[in-house]
Amino acid sequence: MTHAMSPVQLILPKRFADPRGWFMEVYSEPKFRERGIDCDFVQDNHSLSIPAFTLRGLHFQTPPHAQDKLVRCVRGRIFDVAVDVRRDSPTFGKWVGAELSAENGHQLFVPVGFAHGFLTLEPDCEVTYKVSALYAPECDGGIRWDSAGVDWPLPAGAEPILSDKDAQLPSLSDFSALFPYNGRPLGPLA
Template sequence: MTVILLTPRRFADERGWFMETFHAQRYRDLGVDAAFVQDNHSYSAPPGTIRGIHFQRTPHAQAKLVRCVRGRIYDVAVDLRRDSPTFGQHVGAELSADNGHQLFVPAGFGHAFMTLESDCEVAYKVDDFYAPETEGGVRWDDPALGIDWPFAAAGATDAVLSAKDAILPLLADAELDFAYDGSPLLPLHP
């Protein structure tokens, strides 16, 4: 399974719009084959806030379906499957309340996002429950990853981080146990 950028259809009229943010059969047909068990919602006040790069190890590895419900974010998924030909590579996309895009991040990938404006809210589904004994992460600014965080687009000069995210290990030092399923990371196509 690889990372997928989804754009749910919006039905608009003079009142505004309506969209289905998840439809199990339709998403399964698109390659999102996850049985979601928990919904999460975060709020980030300042632009330039980075949350991640996070993951949960086996046996509680999580797939995520991420969307921005207020504001704009730059959302990133990093391949953390050591035997993958795309190990350490990433993809990223802008998710916003306006564009309605969603990013499906399978288990075996790290996930992070950066807020591009003030007062952003992100909602995401996960297919395993939070298990703190399996949580892990990789430094957001690891040179081995080469993520070009869009600070200029956020009007920020540096990252706003939690104390926990500020001390995450580099990729070379991260404890990873993800199996490669034969699907390399592919470029995103809306």
Template sequence: MKIEKLEISGLFLITPRRFGDDRGFFAETWSRRILADAGITTDFVQDNHSLSVKPGTVRGLHFQSPPHAQAKLVRCGRGRLFDVAVDLRRGSPTYGKWAGVELSAENGLQLYIPAGFGHGFVTREPDTEIVYKCSDYYAPECDGGLRWNDPDIAVDWGISEASGISDKDAKAPLLADFDSPFTWEGAA
């Protein structure tokens, strides 16, 4: 398993090693020991699986606030998506900045997103599935989000028009109106 730090502190790109033959492949997608050796000591408690039928479906930018903030380990189970994390940690030198990675069933890449980030994605193929681990259970009272097309964040989703935007995502607040409950602790 290869683990690389991304340009925003706390984000990691993880490339599981695949063992393949004419039947397909096998990959270890999570190892507490290997991730801990890289400094990722998150205890995951919940797995989520989402299907988006149409390409261009945007979901996000979502987060859970403290005391139920979530770190996530995200991968694509089928299809292809562009996954995005936005730094929402007050005091961070990259506050409001985003990083994105193409995740696909074919490339097997994973994105580790610590608590304190907004998370979203856009699908690139029909019937795309996203599978991710969370470090805390779903807590509706802590559920939050920012507008997916906020001009201050300016995510380049790589699409001319989004489809399947939920009312919740379309009406989410802008970064300029957001009082972040997250604080940057200078983590690597």
């Protein structure tokens, strides 16, 4: 593996298949460090979204409990997004997204300084993700789903299903960036 330039990375684990099914390695600390992903994961989270077009996000945790995330979909399909919210970043407010599914096995690494969210593309989606800091409610934050120009794959005229909390998040334009820029601008997903 080579060091990726973009801080947000699409990870494509290799599957080893035979007539019984398949096996894949979803996380290997040495292999991730080779990619420039140098964090210690301390908590795993698992969510179920029952209706299609449920949108969760766009979330982050602020310092001193900011989180790196490694996200994968273990049932169904989602459109997973990261938005740059780092102060002084030349790509502030830009986003990248990818379809993650149980079928494709892809994962998205979302580092500190990026708001994260996903839209379910079918019913009964389960998402798991590792985080590098424990949940700290006093550092919980986010921006409104429709304030960063994300091209969510919603059917024409449809609105996503949101939690009350997510519906009340501030817009990106009202957000005061608390995350420093580390010199790595957001780039396209490989």
